[in-house]
Amino acid sequence: xxxxxxxxxxxxxxxxxxxxxxxxxxxxxxxxxxxxxxxxxxxxxxxxxxxxxxxxxxxxxxxxxxxxxxxxxxxxxxxxxxxxxxxxxxxxxxxxxxxxxxxxxxxxxxxxxxxxxxxxxxxxxxxxxxxxxxxxxxxxxxxxxxxxxxxxxxxxxxxxxxxxxxxxxxxxxxxxxxxxxxxxxxxxxxxxxxxxxxxxxxxxxxxxxxxxxxxxxxxxxxxxxxxxxxxxxxxxxxxxxxxxxxxxxxxxxxxxxxxxxxxxxxxxxxxxxxxx
Amino acid sequence: xxxxxxxxxxxxxxxxxxxxxxxxxxxxxxxxxxxxxxxxxxxxxxxxxxxxxxxxxxxxxxxxxxxxxxxxxxxxxxxxxxxxxxxxxxxxxxxxxxxxxxxxxxxxxxxxxxxxxxxxxxxxxxxxxxxxxxxxxxxxxxxxxxxxxxxxxxxxxxxxxxxxxxxxxxxxxxxxxxxxxxxxxxxxxxxxxxxxxxxxxxxxxxxxxxxxxxxxxxxxxxxxxxxxxxxxxxxxxxxxxxxxxxxxxxxxxxxxxxxxxxxxxxxxxxx
Numbered sequence: 189x190x191x192x193x194x195x196x197x198x199x200x201x202x203x204x205x206x207x208x209x210x211x212x213x214x215x216x217x218x219x220x221x222x223x224x225x226x227x228x229x230x231x232x233x234x235x236x237x238x239x240x241x242x243x244x245x246x247x248x249x250x251x252x253x254x255x256x257x258x259x260x261x262x263x264x265x266x267x268x269x270x271x272x273x274x275x276x277x278x279x280x281x282x283x284x285x286x287x288x289x290x291x292x293x294x295x296x297x298x299x300x301x302x303x304x305x306x307x308x309x310x311x312x313x314x315x316x317x318x319x320x321x322x323x324x325x326x327x328x329x330x331x332x333x334x335x336x337x338x339x340x341x342x343x344x345x346x347x348x349x350x351x352x353x354x355x356x357x358x359x360x361x362x363x364x365x366x367x368x369x370x371x372x373x374x375x376x377x378x379x380x381x382x383x384x385x386x387x388x389x390x391x392x393x394x395x396x397x398x399x400x401x402x403x404x405x406x407x408x409x410x411x412x413x414x415x416x417x418x419x420x421x422x423x424x425x426x427x428x429x430x431x432x433x434x435x436x437x438x439x440x441x442x443x444x445x446x447x448x449x450x451x452x453x454x455x456x457x458x459x460x461x462x463x464x
Numbered sequence: 465x466x467x468x469x470x471x472x473x474x475x476x477x478x479x480x481x482x483x484x485x486x487x488x489x490x491x492x493x494x495x496x497x498x499x500x501x502x503x504x505x506x507x508x509x510x511x512x513x514x515x516x517x518x519x520x521x522x523x524x525x526x527x528x529x530x531x532x533x534x535x536x537x538x539x540x541x542x543x544x545x546x547x548x549x550x551x552x553x554x555x556x557x558x559x560x561x562x563x564x565x566x567x568x569x570x571x572x573x574x575x576x577x578x579x580x581x582x583x584x585x586x587x588x589x590x591x592x593x594x595x596x597x598x599x600x601x602x603x604x605x606x607x608x609x610x611x612x613x614x615x616x617x618x619x620x621x622x623x624x625x626x627x628x629x630x631x632x633x634x635x636x637x638x639x640x641x642x643x644x645x646x647x648x649x650x651x652x653x654x655x656x657x658x659x660x661x662x663x664x665x666x667x668x669x670x671x672x673x674x675x676x677x678x679x680x681x682x683x684x685x686x687x688x689x690x691x692x693x694x695x696x697x698x699x700x701x702x703x704x705x706x707x708x709x710x711x712x713x714x715x716x717x718x719x720x721x722x723x724x725x726x727x728x729x730x731x732x733x734x735x
């Protein structure tokens with residue numbers, strides 16, 4: 189996450205990583221288009237949250253928890269529920285993360301993950317209504333970093349999607365303006381799924397799923413959200429100020445289309461729920 | 465507060481957009497350099513109804529000091545929207561959206577600048593959105609880049625930016641507010657015209673790979689056109705400011721001897 193090109197990484201490491209890439213190798217021995225081991229575990233906060241998941245990509249680990257509350261809809265969308273994804277780069281995860289209000293990189297992380305879910309219309313917000321204009325369900329999915337070794341965005345995207353898919357919450361109804369539970373359990377109405385794939389540009393090379401050391405020397409990264417129809421639903425160039433030519437963007441898009449298939453399958457397998 | 469309703473269509477049966485533009489047509493763009501007296505550099509852009517002013521201060525001493533970079537100047541961009549710039553009153557405190565946009569604007573501008581010429585300083589770019597009608601981050605980049613040039617910050621080139629997108633299945637250039645809100649996607653981008661490299665790229669909505677590539681190509685062409693407008697604006701500002709012939713002759717002592725250091729320096733006579 190973020191632009192750590194100014195953080196401490198020795199010139200030797202920088203050169204070492206670049207020389208390796210020129211030979212077709214990466215610091216941890218992976219192929220350029222290979223993810224680290226990805227695992228997703230659900231219901232990790234079973235007692236208190238409505239849905240939860242831990243996603244792990246190599247040594248990067250994030251936890252997502254979903255709370256479903258009842259509230260009033262926004263005035264301009266009275267017949268739609270509310271979804272919101274936030275992310276915190278908790279200092280527990282890395283010596284690079286500091287205590288204090290969220291900085292630019294944490295805001296970017298949350299907004300990029302949120303955009304992936306929102307723009308793909310993964311959650312059918314029309315299905316989150318109790319009484320139009322009065323009461324709707326509000327789905328909050330909050331992400332906390334646990335361990336950081338590069339590629340937080342993809343890990344957060346996996347955790348958020350898995351948590352949303354596995355969420356179960358109590359159905360409520362309005363009786364004489366009072367909220368009463370009906371005793372039924374509901375799932376979040378999902379109609380699409382978009383996972384995010386991050387490609388890092390280092391010199392003339394593109395690699396997927398960068399580790400921290402690669403992020404520190406990258407020119408920039410390109411994160412793409414790919415949905416069930418192989419449509420791109422969100423994109424963000426970040427992680428550094430290096431420019432990227434059109435040809436590399438196209439190459440990165442091909443990588444994303446290919447990698448999204450595997451990541452999607454992992455989310456479905458972990459949650460036991462399919463969409464689409 | 466102006467009531468806003470979703471239009472029935474964004475592309476008319478004749479293939480024109482709600483404001484009558486063709487799909488690849490930009491809104492009228494007005495650029496002016498040097499609009500603020502106190503700033504080291506400044507520029508204004510009106511792109512359709514979007515109206516933005518950008519000011520540059522620096523290179524100057526950086527506060528707080530711990531942000532100091534030892535090998536280059538710190539480029540600090542602050543993108544802010546006025547409370548009255550949008551239909552509902554925007555909350556005055558900086559939003560998360562504004563902070564993200566500030567960051568991507570800095571990323572978009574930085575590759576064009578020789579910041580390594582001014583280590584341990586800051587170059588401040590303040591962007592104020594006066595009226596927002598879609599495409600503000602791109603318009604902001606267009607103006608900020610001109611303001612940086614006006615401030616005399618050494619640069620490889622100006623940075624033009626434009627948003628491309630999709631409405632009713634048609635790829636369109638330079639989205640207006642309605643097209644942004646009710647269209648099927650938005651791709652803001654900025655380029656370095658000299659190399660064609662991309663310095664800002666974001667996307668939302670839903671695109672196939674082919675659509676996205678075509679949209680970006682349209683954006684690339686639009687950026688090149690905007691780049692010409694930017695250069696024009698800069699020339700206009702500096703042609704106007706060129707001193708009239710002979711006006712300054714008496715105030716400068718500009719002879720060859722002084723230039724070569726051969727005339728006595730002040731204070732040298734005493735020794």
